[in-house]
Amino acid sequence: MRDARTRIGDRLLHAYTWLVILWLVSPIAVMIMFGFNDKKSKSNATWQGFTFKWYGELFALTDLTQALVNSLAIAIVSTVVTVVIGTMLGLALGRHRFRAHGATNFLVFAAISTPELVMGASLLSLFVSANLPRDAVTITIAHVLFSLSFVTVTVRARVGTLDPSLEEAARDLGAGPWATFRQVTLPAIMPGVLAGAMLAFALSIDDYVVTSFVNGSTLTFPLWIVGSVKTGIPPQVNVMGTLIFSVGVLIAIINTIASRRRA
Amino acid sequence: MNPLHPPALLRGMTQPRTRRDVFKIAGLSAAGLALAACGVQGQKAAPPKEDEMKDFWADQKQNGHVVFANWPDYMPTDHGPLKKFQQETGISYEYKEVIQETAEFFGKIDPVLRAGQPLGYDIVVITNGIQFQHMIELGHAIPLDQSRLPNFNANAGESYKNRAYDPGNKYSVPYASGFTGIAWNTKYVKEKITSIEALFDPKYKGRVGMMADAQEIGNFGMFALGIDPEKSTEDDWRKAGEKLKAQRDAGIVRKYYAQDYIDAVSRGDIWITMAWSGDIFQRQLAGEPVDFVVPEEGGTIWTDNLLIPKGAANPVDAMMLMDYLYKPEIATELDEFIQYVTPVPAVQDMLRQKAESASGEEKESLLEMADSPLMFPTEADYAKLRSYTPLTTAQQQVFNPIFQSITQA
Amino acid sequence: MRRLTPYLLALPGWMWMAIFLVVPLGAMASVSLQTGNAIDGFVMTFSVSNYSDAIGGYSIQLVRSLVYGGVATLAMLVIGYPVAYWIAFKGGRHKSVYLFLLLLPFFVSFVLRTISWGFLLADDGILLGTLKSWGLLHPDFRVLATSFAVVAGLTYNFLPFMILPIYVALERVDPRLVEAAQDLYAGRGTAFRKVVLPLSLPGVFAGVLMTFVPATADPVNAQVLGGTSNTMIGNIIQTEYLINNDYPTASALSFTLMAVLLVGIFAYARVLGTENVLEAAAR
Numbered sequence: 001m002r003d004a005r006t007r008i009g010d011r012l013l014h015a016y017t018w019l020v021i022l023w024l025v026s027p028i029a030v031m032i033m034f035g036f037n038d039k040k041s042k043s044n045a046t047w048q049g050f051t052f053k054w055y056g057e058l059f060a061l062t063d064l065t066q067a068l069v070n071s072l073a074i075a076i077v078s079t080v081v082t083v084v085i086g087t088m089l090g091l092a093l094g095r096h097r098f099r100a101h102g103a104t105n106f107l108v109f110a111a112i113s114t115p116e117l118v119m120g121a122s123l124l125s126l127f128v129s130a131n132l133p134r135d136a137v138t139i140t141i142a143h144v145l146f147s148l149s150f151v152t153v154t155v156r157a158r159v160g161t162l163d164p165s166l167e168e169a170a171r172d173l174g175a176g177p178w179a180t181f182r183q184v185t186l187p188a189i190m191p192g193v194l195a196g197a198m199l200a201f202a203l204s205i206d207d208y209v210v211t212s213f214v215n216g217s218t219l220t221f222p223l224w225i226v227g228s229v230k231t232g233i234p235p236q237v238n239v240m241g242t243l244i245f246s247v248g249v250l251i252a253i254i255n256t257i258a259s260r261r262r263a
Numbered sequence: 264m265n266p267l268h269p270p271a272l273l274r275g276m277t278q279p280r281t282r283r284d285v286f287k288i289a290g291l292s293a294a295g296l297a298l299a300a301c302g303v304q305g306q307k308a309a310p311p312k313e314d315e316m317k318d319f320w321a322d323q324k325q326n327g328h329v330v331f332a333n334w335p336d337y338m339p340t341d342h343g344p345l346k347k348f349q350q351e352t353g354i355s356y357e358y359k360e361v362i363q364e365t366a367e368f369f370g371k372i373d374p375v376l377r378a379g380q381p382l383g384y385d386i387v388v389i390t391n392g393i394q395f396q397h398m399i400e401l402g403h404a405i406p407l408d409q410s411r412l413p414n415f416n417a418n419a420g421e422s423y424k425n426r427a428y429d430p431g432n433k434y435s436v437p438y439a440s441g442f443t444g445i446a447w448n449t450k451y452v453k454e455k456i457t458s459i460e461a462l463f464d465p466k467y468k469g470r471v472g473m474m475a476d477a478q479e480i481g482n483f484g485m486f487a488l489g490i491d492p493e494k495s496t497e498d499d500w501r502k503a504g505e506k507l508k509a510q511r512d513a514g515i516v517r518k519y520y521a522q523d524y525i526d527a528v529s530r531g532d533i534w535i536t537m538a539w540s541g542d543i544f545q546r547q548l549a550g551e552p553v554d555f556v557v558p559e560e561g562g563t564i565w566t567d568n569l570l571i572p573k574g575a576a577n578p579v580d581a582m583m584l585m586d587y588l589y590k591p592e593i594a595t596e597l598d599e600f601i602q603y604v605t606p607v608p609a610v611q612d613m614l615r616q617k618a619e620s621a622s623g624e625e626k627e628s629l630l631e632m633a634d635s636p637l638m639f640p641t642e643a644d645y646a647k648l649r650s651y652t653p654l655t656t657a658q659q660q661v662f663n664p665i666f667q668s669i670t671q672a
Numbered sequence: 673m674r675r676l677t678p679y680l681l682a683l684p685g686w687m688w689m690a691i692f693l694v695v696p697l698g699a700m701a702s703v704s705l706q707t708g709n710a711i712d713g714f715v716m717t718f719s720v721s722n723y724s725d726a727i728g729g730y731s732i733q734l735v736r737s738l739v740y741g742g743v744a745t746l747a748m749l750v751i752g753y754p755v756a757y758w759i760a761f762k763g764g765r766h767k768s769v770y771l772f773l774l775l776l777p778f779f780v781s782f783v784l785r786t787i788s789w790g791f792l793l794a795d796d797g798i799l800l801g802t803l804k805s806w807g808l809l810h811p812d813f814r815v816l817a818t819s820f821a822v823v824a825g826l827t828y829n830f831l832p833f834m835i836l837p838i839y840v841a842l843e844r845v846d847p848r849l850v851e852a853a854q855d856l857y858a859g860r861g862t863a864f865r866k867v868v869l870p871l872s873l874p875g876v877f878a879g880v881l882m883t884f885v886p887a888t889a890d891p892v893n894a895q896v897l898g899g900t901s902n903t904m905i906g907n908i909i910q911t912e913y914l915i916n917n918d919y920p921t922a923s924a925l926s927f928t929l930m931a932v933l934l935v936g937i938f939a940y941a942r943v944l945g946t947e948n949v950l951e952a953a954a955r
Contacts, residue, residue: 006860009860010758010762013754013757013758013762014758014762016754016755016758017754017755017758017759017770020751020752020755020774020831021770021773021774023828024774024777024828024831024832025773025776025777026788026792027777027784027785027786027788027789027792028777028780028785028788029788030788030791030792031780031784031785031788039549040548040549040550040624040628041545041546041548041549041628042336042545042548042549042602043529043545043546043548043549043551045525045526045529045530045546045549045551045791046529046549046550046551048549048550060340061340063335063358063359063360064335084684085684085685085688086685088681088682088684088685089681089682089684089685091681092677092678092679092681092682092685093682096677096678096681098678098679098682100679100682100686101678104682104685104686106934107686107689107693107694108689109881109885109934109937109938110693110697110930110934111689111693112881112882112885112886113885113889113929113930113933113934113937114693114697114926114930115889115906115909115926115929115930116889117891117906117909117910117913117914117922117926118697118700118909118922118923118926119693119696121370121700121913122696122697122699122700123692123696124371124374125374125696125699126692126695126696126699128374128375128378128380129378131380141692142692144688145688145689145692145693148685148688148689149882150833150882152685153837153878153881153882154836154837154840154878154882156874156878157837157840157841157874157875157877157878158840158841158844160841160874161841161844161845161871161874162844177677191767191768191839191840191843191844192840194768194771195771195836195837195839195840198771198772198775198836199775199832199833199836201775201779202775202778202779202832205779206778206779206780206781206782208782212363212367212371213370213371215361216383217332217359217361217383217384219359219360219361221781222781222782222783223361223363224335224360225781225783225784226363226364226783227334227335227336227360227361227362227363227364228335228336229522229783230334230335230336230522231334231335231336231337231541231601232336232545233783233784233787234336237781237784238784241780241781241784244779244780245776245777245779245780248772248773248776248779249773249776251772252769252772252773252776255766255768255769255772256765256766256769259765259766259769260765366914366915367914369914370913370914370917373710393915393917397710397711397917400711401710401711469812477915511900516900517817517899517900518817518898518899518900519900521895523790523896526787526790526791527790527816530790530791530794530795530796530797531794531795531796532794532795532796532814532816532817656709656710656711656712657709659916660709660916660918663915663916667911667915667916670900670903671733671903671907671908671911672732672900672901672903
């Protein structure tokens with residue numbers, strides 16, 4: 001009796017999850033569609049017919065292509081850096097009681113609650129006074145800064161659920177601290193680290209406000225797009241978005257098949 | 264304190280506190296220094312004297328390179344005009360589409376220029392208005408070498424020389440202009456709109472779009488009262504504010520838009536709205552059901568201008584490029600792509616000539632451009648168009664809140 | 673050595689934030705007490721009135737932002753928790769794939785997403801237009817340019833930031849524990865309430881922190897989806913800074929916002945007893 005009800009409940013939850021995913025994806029469908037729009041003028045707002053031509057002219061706008069490459073590179077680098085620093089910070093906060101605990105907590109909260117505009121403007125002033133040229137490096141620094149708290153908080157939420165006795169057991173058995181970390185702690189917090197990494201990547205690749213202050217003349221994908229709104233967003237942008245999304249879906253599919261094989 | 268912690272540990276834990284004290288003090292002093300240094304130094308620059316500028320330009324030489332910062336999509340994708348410039352003059356160019364919005368761009372270059380650092384750009388594009396004004400007043404722009412503007416002097420339309428916001432083209436020459444009027448969706452509004460009162464008409468309740476920008480909406484409020492913004496006073500602004508407030512309180516306005524009015528009116532979310540000529544032109548080319556008019560009471564003309572920022576490495580090359588863009592063939596190539604209002608009137612005929620030797624779709628679109636009052640306003644239109652209200656910084660602090668309190672309530 | 677571990681772990685993070693957050697914010701705090709304008713410059717006058725003027729002038733937008741942010745956060749919690757639950761317990765081998773799919777739309781520019789929503793939710797567009805032609809909706813009904821649209825937009829844009837941390841906490845819970853609890857309490861509801869929910873609290877806290885705060889400060893959704901009475905404090909700060917070049921007011925507003933949010937978060941942490949939960953879990 002309970003089995004049947006549980007199974008229906010599970011099915012409903014499963015369907016619900018997919019519903020939410022579909023909701024999140026729905027505007028992407030529109031974006032994909034307009035990448036095929038056979039538009040004659042600069043406006044890409046009404047459907048004028050189907051064409052593949054934009055896929056052929058994908059790299060026609062050199063600045064846009066460069067902007068996309070920049071965004072991807074910066075996102076990857078900043079994600080790696082953020083994950084390393086943020087995981088360390090999350091571990092420190094999540095399981096150790098230390099004197100600076102409160103202050104560190106406060107800093108993490110402060111970073112999250114700083115409005116993007118304030119963060120961008122104040123970073124720019126800092127870079128200018130330090131005579132640091134604004135380019136991909138400063139963008140990466142800024143991205144690490146605002147993603148750090150998100151990774152820290154996510155890892156910390158995970159660490160907060162860990163059982164320290166496992167690590168103690170490992171140490172009692174003679175494992176050094178690095179071995180303990182690698183073979184006991186890290187696997188246990190990996191879901192938190194992975195989730196944090198995905199968040200950091202998403203935050204970086206889609207950032208506009210902070211980047212717009214500290215980018216100098218280095219363009220990123222969101223920056224280019226916002227600038228092109230005035231004269232009309234070219235369909236190459238839609239195509240690039242479509243490709244990014246498709247690559248993501250492909251990765252997801254490959255991953256699914258691979259893990260099924262592993263079983 | 265955990266009784267399980269060994270005494271050695273307790274001793275260890277007391278040490279960081281002392282070290283932390285040291286850091287604290289260091290930190291506080293650093294913060295103190297930062298605070299002290301933190302007055303944003305403003306410099307109201309005295310306008311450079313004539314002879315100073317002559318000396319400046321006399322010392323400058325052509326360097327063979329120019330860096331041009333512009334909005335995206337504001338130059339043909341193949342960089343045709345720039346490539347031709349390079350061929351003819353031998354000056355290499357770097358073209359950077361780094362401007363997303365005027366206010367943001369200014370907010371970004373201001374700290375750099377104040378610190379006396381170069382931007383890395385030789386030409387920037389700034390719309391006339393508050394930020395343009397700041398560039399001049401803060402001494403962020405280099406006055407142009409008037410002797411290096413032969414094409415500009417020969418080919419620019421009279422209405423583009425000597426604008427109120429930059430008398431004598433001391434600091435800038437126009438790049439492209441647009442004007443603000445009224446657009447409507449022809450599916451939902453069957454009549455031909457001519458008056459600005461249409462925006463205030465209760466029969467369009469909830470279907471009217473207004474612009475959020477204080478200068479844009481302020482102008483329209485004044486036009487509706489028969490006031491000329493270029494000659495307006497504080498009293499006028501307040502009256503305009505009241506008219507706009509009444510419009511808002513009556514629920515006539517659906518939203519105060521940035522540039523997203525264009526999608527809204529094209530789709531029919533709003534039926535009638537303040538709009539920029541270039542946006543409507545594009546949509547008409549795409550066959551969308553929108554139409555445009557400069558109201559009888561008046562419309563606003565704005566211009567994106569080319570300036571040379573302070574600290575530019577190649578000012579002479581910059582001047583040469585700026586002037587080069589005023590050659591009629593080049594201006595035509597530019598305007599064909601940008602589809603806003605060119606400062607070179609000869610472009611209209613050149614487009615027609617080009618249409619004659621073209622065929623099919625290309626011919627159609629060239630003729631559409633040449634014949635469009637949105638790209639080539641008539642004399643009558645020009646007579647109705649006014650610039651933004653000229654404002655000193657002090658006046659801005661009165662002007663802005665009047666209208667922002669309506670659009671940001 | 674072991675007791676230095678937390679300090680060493682926290683050091684890089686500390687340094688990064690000290691240099692790139694604390695110093696610049698300190699500078700901004702100083703600006704918030706200055707007077708002047710963009711042309712003549714700003715000087716330190718310790719004018720605390722900047723704060724009272726700013727708060728007084730924009731109290732409506734401030735409160736409105738807190739309300740929108742709060743409602744959106746609640747919505748995200750209600751919508752997102754079941755998703756996190758399902759992925760954590762029933763996601764099987766494909767858990768990370770689901771998470772990835774949740775975030776994938778956000779790898780594509782927010783401008784495109786927002787424009788697409790504008791297209792989808794147009795008054796006479798593909799969704800509403802069809803419903804109206806079937807007589808299911810009043811012809812004047814609209815979604816865009818309303819407070820509902822703004823809150824929905826906030827919910828949409830920050831949902832993964834709620835789901836991911838809750839998932840991360842839930843995934844740690846042993847499903848056999850849940851089964852045992854269900855047997856013990858003779859029902860999923862009670863088992864959930866007494867066992868699963870408390871264990872997921874660190875994740876819920878993290879989720880609320882990462883959504884409520886940015887949602888309240890967000891200017892984009894109000895700008896794109898709002899009507900005439902939906903302006904949020906993020907928009908005001910933007911206008912004051914970029915258009916009016918009134919850096920002191922913009923800074924004062926920002927710090928006020930941050931202070932309110934921090935107080936709220938700390939109060940929430942206290943109420944939830946999260947600190948205790950974390951400690952208990954760590955022991």
